[in-house]
Amino acid sequence: MTVHTTSPQFKQNAARALHDSQLQKALGNVKQGFIDKRQAAADKLPEFEALRDSARDIKNHTLEHLDLYLEAYEQKVTASGGHVHFARNADEARRIILDICRDAGAKTVTKGKSMISEEIEINRHLEANGIKPVETDLGEYIIQLRNELPSHIIAPAVHLNATQVEQDFRRVHKQFDAKRDLSEPVQLLTEARAVLRERFLAADVGITGANFLVAETGTSIIVTNEGNGDLTQILPKTHIVLASIEKLVPTLEDVSQLLRVLARSATGQEMSVYTTFSTGPRRAGDADGPENYHVVLIDNGRSSMLGTSFEEMLRCIRCGACMNHCPVYHAVGGHAYGWVYPGPMGAVLTPSLIGVDKAGHLPNASTFCGRCESVCPVRIPLPKLMRHWREREFERHLAPASVRSGLGLWGFFARRPSLYRFATRAAMATLGFAGRQRGRFSWLPLAKGWTKHRDFPAPQGETFQARWQRERNRRTA
Amino acid sequence: MSARDEIFAGIRRSLGVNGSETIRRQIVQDRLERAPKGVIPARGQVSGDERIALFKTMAEASLATVTEVNSPGEVPQSIALFLRNHNLPATLRMGDDPRLKAMPWGETTLEISHGPSQGGDLNAVSHAFGGVAETGTLAMVSGHENPSTLNFLPDNHIIVVSAKDIASDYESVWNRVRFSFGKGSMPRTVNWITGPSRSGDIEQTLLLGAHGPRRLHVIVVRE
Numbered sequence: 011m012t013v014h015t016t017s018p019q020f021k022q023n024a025a026r027a028l029h030d031s032q033l034q035k036a037l038g039n040v041k042q043g044f045i046d047k048r049q050a051a052a053d054k055l056p057e058f059e060a061l062r063d064s065a066r067d068i069k070n071h072t073l074e075h076l077d078l079y080l081e082a083y084e085q086k087v088t089a090s091g092g093h094v095h096f097a098r099n100a101d102e103a104r105r106i107i108l109d110i111c112r113d114a115g116a117k118t119v120t121k122g123k124s125m126i127s128e129e130i131e132i133n134r135h136l137e138a139n140g141i142k143p144v145e146t147d148l149g150e151y152i153i154q155l156r157n158e159l160p161s162h163i164i165a166p167a168v169h170l171n172a173t174q175v176e177q178d179f180r181r182v183h184k185q186f187d188a189k190r191d192l193s194e195p196v197q198l199l200t201e202a203r204a205v206l207r208e209r210f211l212a213a214d215v216g217i218t219g220a221n222f223l224v225a226e227t228g229t230s231i232i233v234t235n236e237g238n239g240d241l242t243q244i245l246p247k248t249h250i251v252l253a254s255i256e257k258l259v260p261t262l263e264d265v266s267q268l269l270r271v272l273a274r275s276a277t278g279q280e281m282s283v284y285t286t287f288s289t290g291p292r293r294a295g296d297a298d299g300p301e302n303y304h305v306v307l308i309d310n311g312r313s314s315m316l317g318t319s320f321e322e323m324l325r326c327i328r329c330g331a332c333m334n335h336c337p338v339y340h341a342v343g344g345h346a347y348g349w350v351y352p353g354p355m356g357a358v359l360t361p362s363l364i365g366v367d368k369a370g371h372l373p374n375a376s377t378f379c380g381r382c383e384s385v386c387p388v389r390i391p392l393p394k395l396m397r398h399w400r401e402r403e404f405e406r407h408l409a410p411a412s413v414r415s416g417l418g419l420w421g422f423f424a425r426r427p428s429l430y431r432f433a434t435r436a437a438m439a440t441l442g443f444a445g446r447q448r449g450r451f452s453w454l455p456l457a458k459g460w461t462k463h464r465d466f467p468a469p470q471g472e473t474f475q476a477r478w479q480r481e482r483n484r485r486t487a
Numbered sequence: 488m489s490a491r492d493e494i495f496a497g498i499r500r501s502l503g504v505n506g507s508e509t510i511r512r513q514i515v516q517d518r519l520e521r522a523p524k525g526v527i528p529a530r531g532q533v534s535g536d537e538r539i540a541l542f543k544t545m546a547e548a549s550l551a552t553v554t555e556v557n558s559p560g561e562v563p564q565s566i567a568l569f570l571r572n573h574n575l576p577a578t579l580r581m582g583d584d585p586r587l588k589a590m591p592w593g594e595t596t597l598e599i600s601h602g603p604s605q606g607g608d609l610n611a612v613s614h615a616f617g618g619v620a621e622t623g624t625l626a627m628v629s630g631h632e633n634p635s636t637l638n639f640l641p642d643n644h645i646i647v648v649s650a651k652d653i654a655s656d657y658e659s660v661w662n663r664v665r666f667s668f669g670k671g672s673m674p675r676t677v678n679w680i681t682g683p684s685r686s687g688d689i690e691q692t693l694l695l696g697a698h699g700p701r702r703l704h705v706i707v708v709r710e
Contacts, residue, residue, distance in 0.1 A: 039691040057528045064525045071518075077498045077506050078515040086671065096491040148697055149688035165688060172690050195689040203698060210698075211606050226519050227673045237684040237699025240639045244676070255494065260515070261522040262664075266657040270528070277687070280545065281622040284699065285679040292675050297582060297634040298603040299675050309494045316501035 014131065017348030017360060017369040024375070027342040036169050037343050040162075044334035047278025048385065058274065065271050066389045068264045069325035073316060079225040079258050080307070086228025090290030092303035100130035103308045107132055107217070107250060110304050111141050114248045116214035122232060122239035123147035124219025125163055125328060126252050126308055128350045129363070132217070143217075144209045146238035148202055155182050161344030161352065164276050164330040169343050172198065206238070216242040216300070220253035221327070222268060223305075226261040228289055230305060233272065235283045243288060249300035251288070254308050256324040262287075268327060271387035276329040311363045319398050323358050325388040332382035332392055338375050347372060354382035354392040361399050370403040434473045442471025519671075524658050531621030531655035538620045539707060542653050545623025549682030550695065551703040555650075558710045559590055566645055567595040569704055570610060575643060580608040584632040587614050587647065603634035604641060611641040617660045618653035618707075622681055625705065626660045629676035638678050644700035646680070650709050 016023055027033055052058045072079055084094045097103035111119060119136060121127065121143055133143040133154070145154040149167035153160055155178045160166030167175070176192045179201055192198055218239050220230040230251045232239040243249045259265050273279040292299035315321055333339040333353025344352030349369065351359050357376065360369040373396035382392040403409055404417075423430040445451055445468025452465050460466055488496070499506050533541060543553045556565050570577055578598045581587050592599050604611060613633040617626045625646050629635045638644060654660050657679075668674060684699030695701055 036690070043687075043691040055528055055530070057526050060526045061528075068525070074502065075511060075515050077495055077502070077504070078511060080495070080498075082515065082519060090673070096489070096494050098490045098493060102490055146698065147688070148686045152688070165691070167688050168691070170689075175689055195692050196694050198689055199686060199694045199697060203696070206698065207606065226522065227671055229673055235684070236686050236697035237639050238697065240635070240678070241698055244635050244639070255498075260518045262661045263522045263524050263658055266661070267525040269657075279681075280549070281624055281679070281681040283549070283680065283682050283684060285624075285681075287673065287677040287679075289673040289675060293630070295631050296629060296675055297631040298636045299629060307494075309497065313494060313497035313501055316498060317503065318501075 013349070013364045013368070015349040015364060015368060017364065017372060020346060020348055020372060020375060023346035023348055024342040027346045032171055032174065033169050033343050036171050037340055040165075040168055040334060041340050044278070044331075048275060048331060048334070049278075051274040051278040051280065054280075055270075055274065058271070061267060061270050062387050062389055064267045065327075065387055066325060068259055068267055069327075069388050072259055072264075073256065073321060073324055076255065076258065076316065079260060080255065083223055083225040083228055083258060086225070087290065087303075087305055088228075090228050090303075092228065092290045092305060095304060095306045097306055097308045097310070099310050100308075103130045103252070103306055103310070104132055104135040106306050107252070108135065108139055108141075110248065110250055110302075111136065111215050114215050114302070116141055116248075118142045118144060118209065118213050119215045119217055120144050120146050120210055120213040120242045120246065121150070122216070122218035122234065122242040123150050123166070124217070124252055125160075125350060126219055126254050126310075127217065128160060129310065130252075130308065132252075144206070144213070146206050146210065146236075146242055147234070148199065148236060148238075151202060151206065152178060155179075159345065159350065162330060162333060163328050163351065163353075163355075169345065210241040210245050213242070213246045215248045215250060216244075216246040217250045217252060218243050220251050220257050220305075221272070222265045223253055223258045224260075224262060224265055224287075225258055229262075229287045231265060231288070232286050233269070233282045233284070234286075235277070235279075237284050240284055240286055243286075244299050247300060248302040248304070249288070249291075251303075251305045252308065253305065254310065255312050272327055272329055275331040275385065275387040315362055320358070320362050320395060322390050323355070323362065323395060325390055326355055326359070327388060328355075329387055331385040331387065335381040335385050337377055337379060337381075342375075347375075354396070355390075358390075358392055358395040358399065366399065366402055366406065367408060370399060370406075370408050373397070373399040373403075431473070431475060435476060438469045438473050439471055442469050445469070446471075522661075527656050527658065528621060531619070533620070533655065538653060538655060539650055542618055542620040542623055543707070545620065546625075546682070546705055547623070549623050550685075551623065551682050551705050553705045553707065555707045555709060557708075559586065559708055562587075562590050562647055562706055562708065563592045563595045563597065565706055566612060567597055569645065570597075570643075573643070573702070576609060578608070578610055579645075580604055580611040580637060580641065582613070582631055582633045582637065584614040586649075587612060604636040606640050608637075608641045610643045610645070611637040612645040612647060613637050615646050615648040615652065616677075617663060618648045619655075619657055619660060619679075620653055621656050624657075624679050624681045627678040627680060628664070628674040629678075630674060635676050635678065638680065639684075639699045641700060642696070643702045643704070644683075645704045645706065647706045647708060650707050653707070
């Protein structure tokens with residue numbers, strides 16, 4: 011399939027993002043909100059670190075036995091009256107979903123927020139086939155109106171300000187008085203609620219993702235704060251669950267462990283407002299709920315990550331903590347990454363899913379500060395995995411010539427220690443002397459990329475190695 | 488090869504297994520049967536009044552309101568008072584729950600209707616299957632007794648929960664679900680509800696009443 015991505019243009023995307031004042035204003039909300047709330051929630055639960063270990067172990071155990079848990083899960087879904095479909099890739103998944111929608115005679119489809127549905131571009135496919143998909147998560151609804159991708163995996167419209175949303179609502183919601191007041195966020199919410207309520211009641215099919223699947227019971231789970239996922243799945247006659255194969259966990263106890271770290275890591279809530287466990291279609295005697303229940307299990311590159319160093323990435327529960335804590339994400343936002351998954355988790359996952367040739371340079375957009383790993387609820391070593399991609403990119407000669415020759419030059423000196431010491435001492439002494447007046451440089455040869463945006467601090471005139479030697483001599487003397 | 492077979496073959500190739508190893512099958516079967524608990528936070532491990540008090544504190548922290556009554560007979564008056572205090576119409580939608588049905592609704596002027604919601608109901612009451620003190624969460628099970636649509640469509644949702652059904656942790660609720668529905672079986676839907684509907688999608692500002700109820704009111708029945 012054709013993957014629609016601007017990942018190869020990350021550098022240009024990032025440059026544009028840095029000069030986008032609306033975006034920069036909106037990104038301020040990420041830095042302020044998420045970090046403190048997560049920390050407060052973690053501090054309130056003494057067992058939080060132990061739960062992170064537990065969550066990591068559950069995911070590792072499941073991945074090691076994924077074939078068997080998938081069998082058990084499939085059996086349970088079927089026994090409860092549901093249907094399980096397997097899709098190797100996005101094309102197959104789209105075909106299966108379209109067939110189900112056609113069987114249901116669907117004209118409109120409501121959708122709960124689902125990253126895998128973005129990955130397989132299901133909206134584009136449904137529209138091309140005359141079926142209208144309606145995103146119902148407020149953030150997703152807003153970006154659907156704008157024909158954009160989500161810029162964050164749990165806060166899809168985090169790159170926007172209220173005034174931009176107001177403009178979109180005025181442009182699209184023509185049924186309301188043009189002079190209505192929409193200056194407060196709550197007025198925007200109320201309007202979206204009214205518009206979407208009608209869509210919920212009219213939809214023929216509801217599509218949701220799944221935060222988890224439970225093998226013990228054949229249950230799919232969604233976690234929301236709005237309740238949109240629930241209205242999406244209980245009102246229409248047919249409920250379709252889209253899930254990638256690594257969403258599986260063994261038991262209700264296991265998923266309860268993971269739920270204890272998910273909301274706290276994501277939004278800093280003790281628990282999200284709605285956690286919904288769905289098993290099969292409506293039962294005899296039920297007064298509501300869908301009559302048909304389908305699960306589409308999608309591989310799309312996951313099974314080939316198993317058994318490699320990137321298997322650890324399959325533990326990801328999509329909380330967004332890594333991007334909330336990422337200085338690069340704070341600076342450029344999610345769209346610069348060019349595909350569905352931004353931030354550190356996207357930098358690791360995207361090359362796996364769409365190819366190192368298209369996205370192999372995303373892992374370079376990292377300061378390797380390690381904050382992502384320090385907050386990951388399932389302890390994915392994101393910096394290590396980004397380094398793996400960098401090595402592969404270099405091995406496959408995908409890095410640009412200037413980077414390769416620069417690294418080659420450095421390598422020449424690094425393999426000759428006395429020459430390295432001589433050259434660095436000479437360079438530091440020169441820079442130290444030249445910068446002794448101001449203490450910083452606003453221009454340096456070969457360092458334009460740095461000095462264009464900020465000054466380069468002048469070195470003290472001595473190298474680290476030289477100082478280390480001096481201090482050690484003094485101590486042993 | 489079907490998509491299904493190819494996915495299984497791919498997983499097994501990557502894991503270096505063939506799927507018929509007795510020991511792996513044993514490990515999986517054992518975990519599914521025993522369902523080990525993992526780490527249970529100490530916070531919820533209290534009993535009696537202390538547990539009810541924790542439930543109340545946590546539910547209120549999630550922006551629900553909580554009131555306590557001494558017997559099921561006091562519930563209708565309590566709901567009438569809640570609606571009056573918020574200037575809401577004296578209407579109420581509910582399912583066939585026998586515990587709710589047995590309450591003296593005739594003592595109030597509430598206009599009661601029954602069945603799932605089609606979207607036009609302002610107020611609804613449901614009876615919870617249980618509660619979880621650890622986070623102030625309510626556990627609801629689907630069925631004609633408490634239709635799931637009542638949890639989401641009305642603007643004001645009232646949930647009645649028996650004090651004896653408020654557990655320390657989620658795991659205790661799962662044990663009760665297994666006891667009621669059988670091990671490995673589930674009702675169509677279990678809803679955990681922690682507070683009223685909300686969204687932070689516009690500039691990270693917390694706003695209540697996104698798509699679900701704007702208000703969540705919990706009535707804990709002692710006795």
